[in-house]
Amino acid sequence: MTTIELKKTPGAAPEPARSRPSWRAWLVIAAALLLAVFLAGHRLVPNRHGVGSVLDSIAPLFGLAVPVLAIAALLVRSGKALLAVLLPAVIWLAMFGGALLPPAGGPVELRVVTQNLYAGNPDPATTVRALAAGGPDLIALQEASGGTIEELAEELSETYPHHAIKSTVGLLSKHPITKVTGVDTGLDWTRALRAVVKAPQGDIAVYVVHLGSARINETETRDHTIDMLAKALRADKAERVLVLGDLNTAATDRAIAPLSELLHDAQADAGWGWGFTWPSTLPVMRPDHVLYRGFTATQAGTLRTPGTDHRAVTSGFAF
Structure with missing residues (x-):
């Protein structure tokens, strides 16, 4: 039996070892x-x-x-x-x-802004002046202490001659307001309103809302207020609807589904980024929203204002 011995070629490089992740x-x-x-x-x-x-x-x-x-x-x-x-x-x-992705943009025929004023705000008038400086047609306010919205309405009456108030939420408007009613969201007190704004292009049903608070160990109240608001919106036959306010739920939260099934999100449709609003110094979520139907959203963003722990949400629409 013949044995064949293979000799390595002198100077040949050794076979590389297979590298394994460290x-x-x-x-x-x-x-x-x-x-x-x-x-x-x-x-x-x-x-x-x-x-x-x-x-x-x-x-x-x-x-x-x-x-x-x-x-x-x-x-x-x-x-x-x-x-x-x-x-x-x-x-x-x-x-x-x-x-x-960059928003499509387009003409703006109606500008709105919504702001949680923060109950401990030392100077809510300064906060609202910052909102009014942008010239929105509608200013929605939540978490206003007693008499605050009335005082602001009087101060800004030349530019915003019309207003609606229910408890701690309110609406300042450049256009006439009719049919103001409270909206039952299942809380112990009324913290939402519906008003008909008579814009030049047609009537708008505007909801200003502050839904129930949510905590890690307690979301039942917030979830119930979402369901109650969704119930009111399903029954609303208005062609154009705006919901402005602090919903205490993020756009990515599964709990918002009853509302997102009925209305569009202005930030998602016409904004860039996620529009985080809370906390105002370094926001990591968006409890504040502008939801709509019957319009085309053409602009959306946020605005940092003094005195409050929430950033404002701004949106523009075409009819």
Whole structure:
């Protein structure tokens, strides 16, 4: 039996060993996969004690983890880790990236602004003057202490000669207001109103609303007020409807579904970004909204005003 011995060619390079991710790379890969699972499945978390609502509300912020993980993958010099980071990046873009597309824009025939004044506001008049400086047709106010809206209406009567008030919510208008009624949202006191604004282009049913508060361990009151408002809107036969106010729920929160099924979101349709409004110094969610039907939204954004813990929401519409 003849044995053939293969001799290595002198000077030949050794076969490269297959590179395996280091433990640091595996950490990045694991974190990327966990982030992808959270983004794709956070709505499957039961909304017990408000946990689901909280996760829905903050979910867009988890996109900030993607560039952090990408940098980590580069630092550990792992192509596999960098590839893994693409998964949550694609999921995040599919779910929330539409907010980063440039808005279409268009003519503005009606401008509105809504502001939670903050009950502890030391100078609400200064806050509202900042709102009026932009020249909106309608100014919706929530969380105003006793007599505040009446005083503001008197001060701004030359520009806003018409107003409507129910408890701590109110509406200042350049156009005539008729048929002011309180709206039952299931709270112990009336914290919402409906008014018909007679704009030059036609009548508008305007709701100014401050829904129930939500806490991590208690969302039942807020959820009930959403259902009650949705019930009122279903029964409203007006062609043009605006809902302005603090709904105490984010646009990404599953709890807002009864309203989003009935109305459009001005920020989603005509704004850039997510329009976060709270807290005003560094907002991380948007409890304040302008919802509508019967218009075309052409502008949306936020405005930081003095004295309050919420940013204002501004929107423009074409008839």
